[in-house]
Amino acid sequence: MPKQTVAVIGAGKMGELVLSGLLRSGWPAERLLVTVRRAARGTELAERYGVTVVDNAEAISRADILAVGVKPQDAGLLLDEIGGKIPADKLVVSLCAGLPTSFFAARLPEGTPVVRVMTNTPALVDQAMTAISAGPHAGGEHLAIAEEMFKPLGVTIRVPESQQDAVTALSGSGPAYFYLLVEAMIDAGVLLGLPRQVAHELIVQTAIGSSVMLRDSGEHPVKLREAVTSPAGTTIAAIHEMEKHGVRAALMGALEAARDRAREIAAQAK
Ligand SMILES: NC(=O)C1=CN([C@@H]2O[C@H](COP(=O)(O)OP(=O)(O)OC[C@H]3O[C@@H](n4cnc5c(N)ncnc54)[C@H](O)[C@@H]3O)[C@@H](O)[C@H]2O)C=CC1
Numbered sequence: 001m002p003k004q005t006v007a008v009i010g011a012g013k014m015g016e017l018v019l020s021g022l023l024r025s026g027w028p029a030e031r032l033l034v035t036v037r038r039a040a041r042g043t044e045l046a047e048r049y050g051v052t053v054v055d056n057a058e059a060i061s062r063a064d065i066l067a068v069g070v071k072p073q074d075a076g077l078l079l080d081e082i083g084g085k086i087p088a089d090k091l092v093v094s095l096c097a098g099l100p101t102s103f104f105a106a107r108l109p110e111g112t113p114v115v116r117v118m119t120n121t122p123a124l125v126d127q128a129m130t131a132i133s134a135g136p137h138a139g140g141e142h143l144a145i146a147e148e149m150f151k152p153l154g155v156t157i158r159v160p161e162s163q164q165d166a167v168t169a170l171s172g173s174g175p176a177y178f179y180l181l182v183e184a185m186i187d188a189g190v191l192l193g194l195p196r197q198v199a200h201e202l203i204v205q206t207a208i209g210s211s212v213m214l215r216d217s218g219e220h221p222v223k224l225r226e227a228v229t230s231p232a233g234t235t236i237a238a239i240h241e242m243e244k245h246g247v248r249a250a251l252m253g254a255l256e257a258a259r260d261r262a263r264e265i266a267a268q269a270k
């Protein structure tokens with residue numbers, strides 16, 4: 001049983017995913033605290049998960065691990081409120097996109113360990129991809145604590161912090177790209193005359209089947225795609241259209257824009 005108490009500071013969408021994942025993994029509810037801005041949100045979380053709602057000051061005194069789940073744009077204000085009062089033996093785990101750990105360290109007492117984590121929404125079904133980086137004063141034991149929190153929610157990987165903006169562009173935002181592709185292909189099915197529900201079922205199961213093959217076959221995606229692509233067949237006709245429209249370049253540009261946006265968020269953070 002984990003001995004440490006986690007406080008999710010700013011339990012919105014990601015905070016709730018982390019909270020529910022920790023509970024599913026057996027983290028006891030009495031070792032979980034949450035802070036919120038709206039009282040109604042606190043009541044909802046307390047009723048749904050049996051966790052304790054506290055204010056930020058109580059969270060920093062009672063918890064061992066402070067998981068910061070506020071929007072990056074709100075982190076500065078939060079740290080103005082509590083940063084200087086956080087005892088240096090607490091571990092700060094940032095879930096925030098873009099913000100470097102140095103942003104936290106500059107607003108925390110000297111010596112406070114900070115770990116930066118980028119997870120994603122498939123945490124809801126224990127299929128998250130979580131990348132973990134050590135910031136100032138964080139050693140192996142702190143990375144291990146973050147892994148203990150996030151491993152039950154899916155897969156974890158350690159990366160240097162310098163890679164976190166790219167990670168955010170790939171796996172943090174990644175689910176949205178897949179949902180958009182699925183949405184577009186369902187619409188294509190409707191264009192081809194299929195009932196929407198049928199198109200939905202066909203594409204969702206195809207996405208799941210393809211994903212499981214990608215994970216479990218050990219094959220390179222090129223090989224998997226080639227196996228579907230018959231000479232003068234249907235697939236190559238579709239791929240020809242995609243190449244004409246620059247789908248690969250569009251994806252590269254899109255992920256580059258996401259990485260750049262993470263950098264911009266950091267530059268604008270106060
Ligand atoms: N939504 C996503 O897919 C992902 C989000 N993230 C990161 O997770 C963080 C949270 O994102 P979401 O959950 O989507 O946002 P959200 O807006 O749903 O949650 C943030 C919560 O923090 C609360 N909050 C703000 N200031 C507070 C304060 N001073 N004290 C207490 N509570 C406060 C807000 O009321 C809100 O409920 C962001 O930093 C984001 O970059 C990271 C990976 C994926």
Ligand SMILES: O=C(O)[C@@H]1CCC=N1
Nearest residue numbers: 097168171172173174
């Ligand atoms: O869109 C965002 O900024 C957040 C970070 C990664 C996923 N969602």
